[in-house]
Amino acid sequence: MKRKTLDLIVGAGLVVLAGLLLVAGLVLTSNANFANDYVKTQLSQQQITFKTADTLTAEEKQSACLVQYAGQPLNSGKQAECYANEFIGLHLKSIAGGKTYAQLGDVQNDLKAKIADAQKANDTTAATDLQKQLTDTNTARETVFKGETLRGLLLTSYGFSEFGAKAAQAALVAYLASGLLLLLGAAGLVHAARTPRNQGFAVPETTAKELSNT
Structure with missing residues (x-):
């Protein structure tokens, strides 16, 4: 095989591969x-705003992200991760002993x-006290259910956003690899254009002598 032919094949192959990586990068960017x-649209519709810095409790101020996002809309x-874990998670621990x-x-x-x-034993006092505990537990459980549901939804949004971030990183790698392969492919094609059609591969002098002696 002539050197010019090999350069053309390798150069064209690298350019095609660069194009494929470019397309993959564009798809990943679109997904990101x-x-x-x-995520931004869905979270914005919830109309959640972080507490302002002056209204944060001593416990809440121990969270760096609650201080960082104080007063900002959640979008x-x-x-979402901060609000779910550091705000909702913190307050859920204070309900019904966590x-x-x-x-x-x-x-x-x-x-x-x-x-x-207690009712079977006709212990009215105990039954009344237990009923009050049950009412308080029912209220606490309903509050915890709402808190856990919102926390779960926010963490789902956070997870979805992380997939977007990973896609953006993968797209960047694809673009860089595409650019590198395009340069290499272009260099191969330029070399092919400058190489005479009948030029073969150079054979080292020592190898040429060995071949002539055989």
Whole structure:
């Protein structure tokens, strides 16, 4: 195979590969933009705003992101993560001793069983006290359910935004690789254009002598 032919094949192949990587980068960029725009639109519709710096409690001020985003509207994945974990998560710990929605369900069932036993024993005082505890637990469980639901939705938005960020990073790598391959391919084609049609590969002098002796 002539040197010119090889240069043309390699150069053209690198240019084609560069084009494929460029297309992949454009697709990844489109996906990243969609993810970012979608997350921003959905979060903006919630009309959530971080507490202003002067209204943060001592516990809340220990969170760097709550201080950083103080007073700002929530419209990004990072802000959603902060609000979900540092604000909602913090306040959920102060409700019903930090028990989750599922754990409070067990508490409810236990109280209902105790109320039934107290009623069977005609212990009105105990039944009344247990009923009050059950009412408080029902209220706490409903609050925890709302908090956990909102927290879950915000973290889902954060996760979706991270997919967008990863797509943007992958797109950058694809663009860089595409540019490098395009330069190499162009160099190969330029070299092919400058190489005489009948020129072959140069054979080292020592190798040429060995071939002539055989």
